[in-house]
Amino acid sequence: MRETIGDSSDIQRQYRTIRVAMILFIVGLVLSGLTAFPLKAEIDWLAGTIGATPGAGGILGWVATVRAGVDVVSLQQPWLFYGTDWLAFGHLCIALFFFGPLRDPVRNVFVLRAGVAACILVWPIALICGPIRGIPFWWQLIDCSFGVLGLVPLLIALRGVRQLEAGTASGG
Numbered sequence: 001m002r003e004t005i006g007d008s009s010d011i012q013r014q015y016r017t018i019r020v021a022m023i024l025f026i027v028g029l030v031l032s033g034l035t036a037f038p039l040k041a042e043i044d045w046l047a048g049t050i051g052a053t054p055g056a057g058g059i060l061g062w063v064a065t066v067r068a069g070v071d072v073v074s075l076q077q078p079w080l081f082y083g084t085d086w087l088a089f090g091h092l093c094i095a096l097f098f099f100g101p102l103r104d105p106v107r108n109v110f111v112l113r114a115g116v117a118a119c120i121l122v123w124p125i126a127l128i129c130g131p132i133r134g135i136p137f138w139w140q141l142i143d144c145s146f147g148v149l150g151l152v153p154l155l156i157a158l159r160g161v162r163q164l165e166a167g168t169a170s171g172g
Contacts, residue, residue: 033091
């Protein structure tokens, strides 16, 4: 049985902080997942919005290149998009696991730790697979930033769990 020490308002505030962090993380995963479904419409919109044209440099050229690839796949091998459908589904499924820490963060701290590991592992996957797939380095860094962004709410939640476990919800 877990002993709770400290002011009850401090404990409630800590649970609230953890829950907000979990909701932000879950929403991020869900949005990431949902945006993986309509790739063609999204890349067409993005390219049109920023004026991406073939032969342009930097991000404009990269978006035009991606759009051209998506167009070819859409016309010649549309079944390849099934892979991104599964990517989207994976994000949505992973988000489900974080409802455990949302409900009881202390009991489900292992999910938070696994999430931290996954966010850290974004870096090697991006930096190893990116060059193999011909992804520009600056885009690999953008991909890595998602790991960093995911770490923020998870580390906030983990800190809160440690404080709850230590009976120092106020951080003292």
